[in-house]
Every structure is written in structure tokens, then in C-alpha cells.
Amino acid sequence: MxxxxxxxxxxxxxxxxxxxxxxxxxxxxxxxxxxxxxxxxxxxxxxxxxxxxxxxxxxxxxxxxxxxxxxxxxxxxxxxxxAVGAAAGVQIDPAAVQSLGVRLASVQRGEFAQSLDATGVLEFNQREVAIVQARAAGFVQRVYARAPGDVVRAGAPIADLLVPTWSGAQTEYLAVRRAGGPALEAAARQRLRLLGMPDSLIEAVARDGRPRTVVTISTPIGGAIQTLDVRQGMTVNMGQTLAQVSGLSTVWLNAAVPEAMAGQVRVGQTGRAELAAFPGQTFDGRVTAILPTTQTDSRTLTVRIELPNRGGRLRPGMFATVHLDGEARPALFVPSEAVIRTGKRAIVMVAGAGGRYQPIEVQLGREDGDRTEILAGLTEGQKVVASGQFLIDSEASLAGVEARRPNATPSAAAQPGLYESRGRIEALTVDSITLSHEPVPAINWPAMTMTFKLDPPGLSKGMKVGDRVSFGFEQRPSGPVVRRLVPAVAQ
Known part of the structure; x- marks a missing residue:
């Protein structure tokens, strides 16, 4: 008690x-x-x-x-x-600003490439597999000291196979070679190939002048033996699989990427892998495939990255962290620490003249390290609060200052470098939008209906066919891409 x-x-x-x-x-x-x-x-x-x-x-x-x-x-x-209202913001005394440790940062425009981190597992490259088979029926005369899991070089012997049926065909070939002309010899040599004899064995028979009925079965590539189904004294049939070898010159890294980030991955994209076995080292690779199915339990899709395996250090089964670099392109961004995320919206405190601060609701895009892309709400060169913004936001709430929405003043939401226009949504897909838009004098476009790609793909979330929108797009080699999309302000 x-x-x-x-x-x-x-x-x-x-x-x-x-x-x-x-x-x-x-x-x-x-x-x-x-x-x-x-x-x-x-x-x-x-x-x-x-x-x-x-x-x-x-x-x-x-x-x-x-x-x-x-x-x-x-x-x-x-x-x-x-209580000065939403237009002028809240005024804070300079002494208070200094005491609170308020730090400002500029809204900047520059090259922006979103990176994506995921975990994955190394696996054998299934495109680099050799199946070792018996090319004729016979008896296993000798097996070499091999076992599943062994790493062998290209041309390593697996077993010696005795093929009695080859003796008669080789004797006939030698007789034709001694008595016949070049045409008959070529025909006899072709017959030996059709019986499954390798060229190296045929050359040995022609050189020695005597039949050879024992052939050494070897692996055509270097790598790890996955299966080995051959024992001394056993009988094998034509086409029977004796061993399977997986190459190790390259390996696959199968990374699990969240479904929500699937639009950021593309075939050909570069990636860097880090493994706990090799701290401080990175292994560069390339995305070779995005598998068509999604894992229903984890809501992830598998992205296959091919990594060179110099020295055979990368072993299938190892866990790795992969960093995928997105396409770098100009974008407007602020430090990530300057963004106040409330769950339903994102707010940035913009510093004005005379010690005034205005909360601005912004539309966020991609993230790259400690930077966050701004799709709407800010313009290049504005000063935003990067430290102490939560206390200033609290003071703004006390003063009754409402956060200004991105579409409250279209000129402020417009991004430098984008062509601006207005239009009506005619069709929508996950990553594209069809708009009947007004003329774009900057590039001599008349009013027309056309389809744009969306970047990011979820830019049209919450919108529907028939909505009036204000949008900004940029010209790329692949076509125009909408980078800013907000409901149009009623005139």
C-alpha cells in the first residue's frame, strides 16, 4: 500500500x-x-x-x-x-523571434530527384542457368568430386559417360575418311553430330584414328551447382538431366517497394545496394524488371535489380538495402523541417515584412533527403520559417489568422518554369488527365482538348470529370506533363 x-x-x-x-x-x-x-x-x-x-x-x-x-x-x-486577419498574418516582436531561435530558409528552385529506399533479398540470376544433360544413352563410368552448392568454373568436368552405340558410327567415319572424298567425310561427320557427339570428341577420333566411346560431361558456365543427379555405375537416357548450374557473374536483388510508391520506379532506373556484410561499400545496379503482381499481405511489389558480382562476393540469400534514384528535374522545394503536417493538410509559415508571419497551406510533392517539393502555395525566393514555426503557428491561431489555401491567389501558387492555364477535366486515369483548356500564349497554343501525363500520378486525387481546374505543365521530350493541378478559382 x-x-x-x-x-x-x-x-x-x-x-x-x-x-x-x-x-x-x-x-x-x-x-x-x-x-x-x-x-x-x-x-x-x-x-x-x-x-x-x-x-x-x-x-x-x-x-x-x-x-x-x-x-x-x-x-x-x-x-x-x-487580430490583423488572414491577409496580413500575425506580427511577432523581433525580440521574441530571437528568443525563440527562429531560423528562416528560402524557397528555392533546383534539380530535384526523389530517392526511394527499400529492402530486398539477393537471389540467383535465373537468366544465367545451365542444364547439363546426357546427349546419348549410356553408363556413368566415373563421377568427379562434385556436390550441390559447389562453385565451379566453366568447363569443369561432372562425369565420364560410356556410350557403346558410338563405336560403330565412329568406325564407319574412319573408314569413309580413309577411302572417301571430302563430301563423304563431311556427311559422315554430320552423322556423328546427330548422334550427340561433341565436336571435340569427333576431332579426337579423326586425329587418333581410333574410336572413342567415353565422353566427359562438363558444365558450360561457371557458377554454383544447384542439383547433381548422377552417380557412378548408373544408366542414363538421352536427354536426362545430370546437373543444374546457376551463374554467379550477376545476381538479382528483389526489392519490396510499397504499392503507394510504385509510380516512382521504372525499368532502367539506377540503384545502389548496401549490405551488412560489407559496411561502407555500395554496389551499383539497374532495374531490369518490375514484376506484374503485388504481394497482397504486405501491399508491396517486387522490383528486380541486377547487380554485377565481381569476385563472387554477393551471395544469394543476403539481405540488402537498396536506394533508387528518381529522375532529376527542376522543382520548387523547401527544407522538410519547415513543413507543418496536420494530417489533413500541410502548412508553411511564410515570413513577411515588419515581423509578420503568414501561415500558407501548401501542396506537397516528392521528398529528397531533407528537402520537400512544393507543388502549389509558394513562389521562389519567399522566406519560410524552418525552426520555431510551431510556436508561431500557435500565436497565429490565437490571433485568429487562418492559413491561406493554395488556390486563394492563383498567381502565388504558380510555379516559375511552368506554363499556366485553366480548363475542364474531360477524362481521368491514374497517371494522365484529358483537359479542354484555354489558350497558352507563351507557347502559341490555341484552346484545345488534349491529354497530359501527371507527375506525381496522384495529383488529381479528389477531382472528377467536369471539374474546372487551374494547372501548370512543363514540356518534356516525352510530351507535356502537368506538375500543378488545383481547383479553379471562381471568377
């Missing part, structure tokens, strides 16, 4: 400490915002007070100053004109 009471006491003290820290944070921001009054502070003191409030419970208003009934702090006045 004593231990239980002690535990409850420690929990109560922890809860009180958390509440105290939260209260100090909320009060600190409200206090810092007024800690350094601007020029004309005397005039500001004459402003009309609308109400008093507790920064931790901003919805509750009081008609006179005093101590907050919720927290151990004084109520803060809200002056007339402080």
Missing part, C-alpha cells in the same frame, strides 16, 4: 511539472511578443483593450485583468487591431 501511494505521488508530481512547462511556454510567447514594444509604444498603451485571456485557454475571454483561473499566470490583454 505504501509503494502504491508513493507511485501515485510521483505521477502527480510529473503531471504538475508537465503542466508547469506547458504553461510557461504559452505565457512566454505571449510575454515575448510584448517584451519589446515598437516605436510609438506610448500610443499603443492608449489602444482599446477588447478583452483579457489566458494564452493556454484562448477561447475563454475575461472583461478585466487579473489572475487566470486555469493557470498560475496573469491574464493577457488583447488590443483592438491586434
Amino acid at each position: 505504501t509503494a502504491f501511494s508513493s507511485s501515485r505521488g510521483r505521477l502527480a508530481l510529473s503531471a504538475a511539472a508537465i503542466a508547469l512547462v506547458a504553461g510557461v511556454g504559452g505565457y512566454g510567447l505571449a510575454h515575448l511578443r510584448k517584451a519589446r514594444p515598437p516605436a510609438g509604444a506610448a500610443a499603443a498603451e492608449n489602444r482599446k483593450v477588447l478583452y483579457w485571456y489566458d494564452p493556454m485557454v484562448p477561447a475563454q475571454h475575461f472583461d478585466k485583468p487579473g489572475k487566470s483561473p486555469f493557470m498560475d499566470m496573469q491574464l493577457v490583454p488583447r488590443y483592438e487591431g491586434e
